[in-house]
Amino acid sequence: MLTILFDGIAYGMLLFILAVGLAVTMGLMNFINLAHGAFAMVGGYITVLLMQRVGVPFLLCLPIAFMGAALLGGILERTLYRPLYHRPHLDQVLFSIGLTFMAVASADYFIGSTQQIIQLPEWLKGRTELGQGAWTLGMGHYRLFIIAVCAALTLGLQYVLTKTRFGSRLRASVDDQRVAAGLGINVNVVFLSTFAVGSGLAGLGGALGTEVLGLDPTFALKYMIYFLIVVAVGGTSSITGPLLAALLLGIADVAGKYYIPKLGAFIVYCLMIAILIWRPQGLFVRKGGKA
Amino acid sequence: MKNARPALQALMATRRCKPWELVLWLLALAAPLLLSRHALIINEIAIVALFAVSLDLILGFTGIVSLGHAAFFGMGAYSAALFAKLVVPDPLVGLAVAMGLSMLLGALCSMTIIRGSDLTRLMVTLGVGLILLELANKLDWLTGGADGLQGVVLGPLLGRFEFDLAGRTAAWYSISVLLLLFVLARRLVNSPFGATLKAIRDNRLRAMAIGIPVNQRLVVIYTVAAGMAGAAGALLAQTTGFASLDLFEFHRSADVMLVLVVGGTGWLYGGVAGAIVFKLMQDLISAITPQYWTFWIGLFLVVLVLVGRERLIRPWTCFPRFFGAPKA
Numbered sequence: 001m002l003t004i005l006f007d008g009i010a011y012g013m014l015l016f017i018l019a020v021g022l023a024v025t026m027g028l029m030n031f032i033n034l035a036h037g038a039f040a041m042v043g044g045y046i047t048v049l050l051m052q053r054v055g056v057p058f059l060l061c062l063p064i065a066f067m068g069a070a071l072l073g074g075i076l077e078r079t080l081y082r083p084l085y086h087r088p089h090l091d092q093v094l095f096s097i098g099l100t101f102m103a104v105a106s107a108d109y110f111i112g113s114t115q116q117i118i119q120l121p122e123w124l125k126g127r128t129e130l131g132q133g134a135w136t137l138g139m140g141h142y143r144l145f146i147i148a149v150c151a152a153l154t155l156g157l158q159y160v161l162t163k164t165r166f167g168s169r170l171r172a173s174v175d176d177q178r179v180a181a182g183l184g185i186n187v188n189v190v191f192l193s194t195f196a197v198g199s200g201l202a203g204l205g206g207a208l209g210t211e212v213l214g215l216d217p218t219f220a221l222k223y224m225i226y227f228l229i230v231v232a233v234g235g236t237s238s239i240t241g242p243l244l245a246a247l248l249l250g251i252a253d254v255a256g257k258y259y260i261p262k263l264g265a266f267i268v269y270c271l272m273i274a275i276l277i278w279r280p281q282g283l284f285v286r287k288g289g290k291a
Numbered sequence: 292m293k294n295a296r297p298a299l300q301a302l303m304a305t306r307r308c309k310p311w312e313l314v315l316w317l318l319a320l321a322a323p324l325l326l327s328r329h330a331l332i333i334n335e336i337a338i339v340a341l342f343a344v345s346l347d348l349i350l351g352f353t354g355i356v357s358l359g360h361a362a363f364f365g366m367g368a369y370s371a372a373l374f375a376k377l378v379v380p381d382p383l384v385g386l387a388v389a390m391g392l393s394m395l396l397g398a399l400c401s402m403t404i405i406r407g408s409d410l411t412r413l414m415v416t417l418g419v420g421l422i423l424l425e426l427a428n429k430l431d432w433l434t435g436g437a438d439g440l441q442g443v444v445l446g447p448l449l450g451r452f453e454f455d456l457a458g459r460t461a462a463w464y465s466i467s468v469l470l471l472l473f474v475l476a477r478r479l480v481n482s483p484f485g486a487t488l489k490a491i492r493d494n495r496l497r498a499m500a501i502g503i504p505v506n507q508r509l510v511v512i513y514t515v516a517a518g519m520a521g522a523a524g525a526l527l528a529q530t531t532g533f534a535s536l537d538l539f540e541f542h543r544s545a546d547v548m549l550v551l552v553v554g555g556t557g558w559l560y561g562g563v564a565g566a567i568v569f570k571l572m573q574d575l576i577s578a579i580t581p582q583y584w585t586f587w588i589g590l591f592l593v594v595l596v597l598v599g600r601e602r603l604i605r606p607w608t609c610f611p612r613f614f615g616a617p618k619a
Contacts, residue, residue: 032410083597089409090356091596094552097545098592105586221541225417232414266425269418273403276415280407 002137004258005251010143012250013150014212016243018205018223019230020157021198027174027236028191029085034096036202037224038103043069043203044215045107048116058121062149062207069203074196081195082188100220107217116215146208153201157239170194174236229272235282245283316470323462330458336570337465338526343550343562344469344476345519350548351556352480353512354492356409359416360520361543362400362423367393367521368528368538369427369434372443375529380446382529386468389525390518397517401510417541424539439535443528454530461530468526472519477559479515488512489557542585549592 022036043065050056050064080099084092120142129138161167172180173187181187206215213223226249234245249268256267275283319337323330342364349355371389379385403415427434434440447453454460479485490498491505499505528534537543546569554565577584 026410032413080593080597087596089413090350090552090556093356093358093413094548094592095596097548098589098596101545101585101589102593103589105583105589109583109586225421225541228410228414228417232410262429266422266429269422269425273415273418273422276407276411276418277403280411 003139004255006137006139007143008251008254009247010140010146010250011212011254012247013147013154014205014209015226015230015250016246017150017153018202018209019227019246020239020242021195021201022227023231023234023236023239023242024170024174025191025195025198026231028170028177028194031081031085032089032092032096033081034093034224034228035099035103035220036199036227037220037222038100039069039073039199040202040206040209040223041103041107041215041217041220042072042206043200044206044210044219045111045116046203047207047210048118048215049111051119058118062204065207066200066204069206070196070200073199073202074192076199077192077195100224103220104217107220111217113217116210118210118215120211142211146212149208153204154239154243161239166190166193229268233272233275233283241282319466319470320463323459323466327459330462332570332574334458334462334465334530336566337462337469338523338530339547339550339570340563340566341465341469341472341526342520342523342547343554343566344473344559345516345523346547346551347556347559347562348476348480348512348516348519350551351558351561352485352492353488353509355404355509355513356413357404357416358413358541358544358548359418359420360516360547361539361541362416362420363393363397363517363520364524364527364543364547365420365423365427365534365538366396366517367524368534369440369524370521371525372440372528372534373433375443375445376440380444382445382464385445385529386522386525389528390522393521393524394514394518396521397514398510400517401513404513405506405509417544420539420541420544424536427536427539434534437536439533439537440528441533443532443534445529445532458530465526465530468522472522473559473563476515476519480559484508484511492557546588549588552595 018040019036021039022033025031025033046065046068047058047061050061051058056064076099080095084095123141126141127138128141128144159167161171169180169185169190172183172185173190177187206219209215213219230242230246230249233249234242236242252271253265253268256265260267322333326333342360345363346357346360349357349360367389370392371385374385374388375382400416400419403419404412407415428436431437445454454464480488487498487503487508490501490503491508495505524538527538550565550569551562552565553568554561554563573584576587580587
């Protein structure tokens, strides 16, 4: 049982890293970006291709995946996303679905539709077991690695958001963009960097998640729904909300698949709908922020 | 009361049937005869058009962005197919049953779209579609699971017209149902009820303030739209004799949204026009690159949004200087 909890936490942390960029950009610009999964997919493919074709070690691939996705995100933000911020949501949805479709088809065309396999280094492969009987805790080393990386990233993000000048600018822009701009904060630059970092984090998550989630061209569509659930349930006003939502989702999904495999992803969707009917603005909404 | 006259007349004028509409529908009804070799694709166009019109009721007229409309499409298809297989193979009874069941589902789901922001609605509608997909997948003793529901054999239409391989009966059947439901939808959106829907779309808060029962209107229109989508699904299942998990997939909902946007939202003929353009385009492109057809859809969507939906459909609005005043 502890093993399931552990796996669920690892899965949830991974989802959090993948979705946090989406949460921040959605809160900041009120932009519904369904193409976020595509950035994650880019990160995953960068890692896989570098490792398979060039032989770059796994640990080096992670920052490269981050940089690649961040660069792509930054360029796209500048060129394509910016004109759409003040359009109706329908336009944004259509646009980002279009981008996702293009990403899926291009991945299919250039790399092929097969499931990509990643060769982990030896020291990440094993598994440690603690305790005994019903309370056995089996920890895959790779899951442990994921939790460590994601926890470090979360702490780092939290630090940047709460303690640094950039963080306070960002929070100000999220709360009220116009007032923030009036106070002399360059909201465009804040948003460009946030979008790039968010996409980069998605890319990193995609790279880390290749082993756990699998990677094929439909990745962008398949997991987009999970990211959106995290954001919708967690709310967009802080990063603790999405973190808790991601952990909840991860544990519920792993436990559901383990105990009641017949129902599959059913539980997650039902849970999401129930939560959203109960609290349409998300579970963890800070008072006083933008509604 | 005097001042009410012109407004009333203007309302009545949009309601009245225009000559070109009659011509259009006569052409549509003649199409299976004139282009009898393409009856199959005419049938598909009619079905997609019906599906798009049903989405238009909630998206174009009421302003609810839904990514899960395929749920009702699939529901209608599966219930029609199962009904024909297990109960009676009569197509019309099956259609009625499928519509009834979809409306029931729509009424249930309408509870989920009353509250919340656009994002919440997007997620909830998406979630409903996914739940139905999972259900159809797991209940394989009933639905055939991933293999789809095969071997649906229908009796003759009205006890007289057999469904033939060329698909001519099917095309007529679909077009007639489309015509019937289209007239109903037209009547609905041009009624005072339709006017309240548009008021809700334009400003929900104000609509509430002038005493429109917003929630009740949303429930009703969502249910009606679900029934129409169900009818479209039922037509597809009946005319192809097949229902598969693909019907519930996300890309169905995205496609139908694209169809509607191509034709123009908030205009019932938009769904029909979009369906014709979309199906012909799909036929053309997938003949060239069958596998990567989604890339071109994606590119099209991106360009469409960047250029602006209004401008692409009415290119002359790009140059307001030359063609009269720009739109406000």
